[in-house]
Amino acid sequence: MKNLLESLHSVLAKNVLGDKQYESRYKGFIGELSFQEWLSNYRGSATVFTGGYLLPRTVGSRSIEQPIYFTISPDSPQEYIQIYNYLNHLPCDSMYFINWNNEVSFSRWHSYEDVLEGVTLQVPDLNVFKFDPINSKFISIPFSEFLNLFPLKQNRTHSRAIPSSVIEKWHRKMSSYEYKHVLDLYVQRLIFDGYIGYSREHGIPSDIDAIIYSKKLKTYALLEIKEKDKSKRPPQGFGMDVERIADLSKLKSSTRFPIYYIVRQIDNQKDRNFLSWKIIELDNFKKNLASSMIQGGSGMGFENGQYPTQICPYEYFKDLK
Incomplete structure (x- = not known):
């Protein structure tokens, strides 16, 4: 290793x-x-x-x-x-x-x-x-x-x-x-x-993080997987970069595949201890987004760049079992 x-x-x-x-x-x-x-x-x-x-x-x-x-x-x-x-x-x-x-x-x-x-x-x-x-x-x-x-x-x-x-x-x-x-x-x-x-x-x-075939639904599904803690300011929940939301929406409309947003919930950004797995379908995520935007993390971009993010409240995410 x-x-x-x-x-x-x-x-x-x-x-x-x-x-x-x-x-x-x-x-x-x-x-x-x-x-x-x-x-x-x-x-x-x-x-x-x-x-x-x-x-x-x-x-x-x-x-x-x-x-x-x-x-x-x-x-x-x-x-x-x-x-x-x-x-x-x-x-x-x-x-x-x-x-x-x-x-x-x-x-x-x-x-x-x-x-x-x-x-x-x-x-x-x-x-x-x-x-x-x-x-x-x-x-x-x-x-x-x-x-x-x-x-x-x-x-x-x-x-x-x-x-x-x-x-x-x-x-x-x-x-x-x-x-x-x-x-x-x-x-x-x-x-x-x-x-x-x-x-x-x-x-x-x-990228597409993973693709799963559901025998029950008889369709493929695309997965977007992130590790996140709850946002600090109301509404507390999990967000996504607005441009990424737009890209995933186009991806869904073109392929007709359902897209699921999967969150590995952690306690905070420093300790990053695992709490639970959460899941939400893209349409449900978009439907419940807060209208206000916050500044998201820079990720792979420039530290002083602008990365507007929208939050979906925590209660709309389900436990992944």
Whole structure:
């Protein structure tokens, strides 16, 4: 686990502005990894699919504006054909599936020095497929063809050094999660932050945290997963960035998939002790939003940026059981 976490750190540290954004990344990872383990323990029969990334090619474009959609997963792309047929209703430029080989141990992966300047990284065998929506099938292509969708950066933004105390704190937290889930996370970030984010131009990204198929409802559902504490000012509840609400609304209207907002509730921002899992459907969340807006956290953005957020009161969220 130690070598894996050091590699994950190397990828992230090169593609964030500084320690605040570095910590925001890890806070997001904790919510998603915790949910994966909750699913394993309580919903073993659920059919769970890896979510994908929405990444426009044009700098400044929002994620829903002619994005490249791609999934990074050890799963077979054939399992995702029906999902891609639905997602094809989005205004995507094109769609891809990046399959990686999880049958070879991390220590035996290829070592490359050309992904990040001055860093040697372990890279698994990768097979890339482009989705053909007309014939509803995946076509094998070179990885370079996928990467070349995004032009090389002329100038890279140099990130600030991450304090060792911050690195050690998040390594301790991450060590408690299953190795296979952390390994999957590393490959996701290797491609998104390493191959693309560090070296290539792109628009504003977003992602689908997970996709679940419900046999009862006979439909797929998209999940938005966050770790949050209750907002401090009335109405107390859980919020979401207004631009993210707009993007999720477009995602739902295009795919017709229900979208669920899942919150890993914690006690406060400092201690971050787990309290409970909460869930709400996107339409119910939007219907009960407070009209007033608050300034949300900067997340991966600039610390002095404006990030208007709307709050849905706590009582509208249900316990996830």
